[in-house]
Amino acid sequence: ENLDTSNTLGAAGSNTSQWVLGPVVNTYIRGRLLGKGGFAKCFEMTNAKTQRVYAGKIIAKSTVTKMRARQKLRSEIQIHASLRHPHVVQFEHFFEDDEYVYILLELCDAQTMMELVKRRKRLTEPEARYFMVQILDALEYMHRRCVIHRDIKLGNVFLTRDLQVKIGDFGLAAKLEYDHERKKTICGTPNYIAPEVLSGKNGHSYEVDVWSVGVVLYTMLIGKPPFETTDVKTTYKRIKANIYTFPTNVSISRAARELIVSTLNATPEQRPRLSDIWHSEFMQGPVPRCLPRSAMESEPTAA
Ligand SMILES: COc1cc(C(=O)NC2CCN(C)CC2)ccc1Nc1cc2c(cn1)c(C)nn2-c1cc(Cl)cc(CCC(N)=O)c1
Numbered sequence: 001e002n003l004d005t006s007n008t009l010g011a012a013g014s015n016t017s018q019w020v021l022g023p024v025v026n027t028y029i030r031g032r033l034l035g036k037g038g039f040a041k042c043f044e045m046t047n048a049k050t051q052r053v054y055a056g057k058i059i060a061k062s063t064v065t066k067m068r069a070r071q072k073l074r075s076e077i078q079i080h081a082s083l084r085h086p087h088v089v090q091f092e093h094f095f096e097d098d099e100y101v102y103i104l105l106e107l108c109d110a111q112t113m114m115e116l117v118k119r120r121k122r123l124t125e126p127e128a129r130y131f132m133v134q135i136l137d138a139l140e141y142m143h144r145r146c147v148i149h150r151d152i153k154l155g156n157v158f159l160t161r162d163l164q165v166k167i168g169d170f171g172l173a174a175k176l177e178y179d180h181e182r183k184k185t186i187c188g189t190p191n192y193i194a195p196e197v198l199s200g201k202n203g204h205s206y207e208v209d210v211w212s213v214g215v216v217l218y219t220m221l222i223g224k225p226p227f228e229t230t231d232v233k234t235t236y237k238r239i240k241a242n243i244y245t246f247p248t249n250v251s252i253s254r255a256a257r258e259l260i261v262s263t264l265n266a267t268p269e270q271r272p273r274l275s276d277i278w279h280s281e282f283m284q285g286p287v288p289r290c291l292p293r294s295a296m297e298s299e300p301t302a303a
Contacts, residue, residue, distance in 0.1 A: 207268035214263025
């Protein structure tokens with residue numbers, strides 16, 4: 001191989017890729033396709049030497065042609081690479097060659113909370129608290145580092161084999177340069193988008209992640225998102241008008257309802273701060289220390 005110091009892709013077979021990292025050659029075996037998202041395809045990638053398996057997001061440069069999209073990708077990599085936390089997907093490495101950008105990330109064997117909630121229909125309140133603790137932990141860490149995730153949704157809450165939460169996908173994240181900075185724009189459509197992002201009047205900040213936590217909590221307990229409709233425009237109208245209901249056939253505690261209502265406040269300043277959510281009545285309830293693997297399939301029976 002040309003042992004130059006840049007990360008170049010050695011000439012190898014289609015499923016194996018070699019990167020010459022200065023004197024060290026890293027060979028990765030590309031495995032099965034795990035899924036697609038945005039410009040990326042995600043494969044299992046195994047480091048031939050260490051046998052460690054990663055989630056490798058591979059983006060064809062030919063699809064990321066506009067400066068805006070390239071800047072977004074650079075920003076995702078820059079922000080994600082700067083984070084290290086037990087409940088944030090670990091950013092391992094990133095390489096590029098003439099055709100592709102490769103982002104090696106921590107593999108989460110149990111996929112995301114979207115699959116879990118789909119399979120279970122809805123979660124119990126103790127289970128929701130178990131996940132909320134880890135999501136709040138990760139978000140407090142990000143906010144302390146002036147990072148807003150801006151796309152917190154079930155599909156971005158990844159789960160390890162032992163059902164530990166790992167927040168991923170920093171494709172819509174933003175780093176604030178100073179504390180009271182208000183972001184004016186966001187390119188891309190967050191699923192659980194906050195009203196102030198839609199109106200764009202006075203910018204948005206950390207409160208958008210609190211809004212999304214409310215949407216995640218509602219979705220875990222009810223089984224579907226509060227503003228979901230068949231078409232995006234109607235969903236946006238409901239978000240702007242703050243129209244959502246608690247279905248009568250699903251019973252949730254008053255404390256859960258109160259926490260959801262407080263986080264889904266149309267006025268960002270009136271929402272609780274992340275630190276306030278810890279002291280909400282809902283979060284004082286019992287929190288399982290861990291969840292049995294069977295929670296992926298059925299409601300844990302009271303031990
Ligand atoms: C073993 O680990 C996984 C397995 C699967 C899986 O079984 N996917 C099946 C593959 C077969 N098809 C038919 C159904 C889904 C899916 C995800 C896994 N793990 C897994 C996937 C991961 C990550 C960590 N860990 C990270 C970080 N980013 N991504 C990532 C990245 C992209 Cl671009 C797209 C997707 C899929 C959509 C989604 N949000 O889940 C995921």
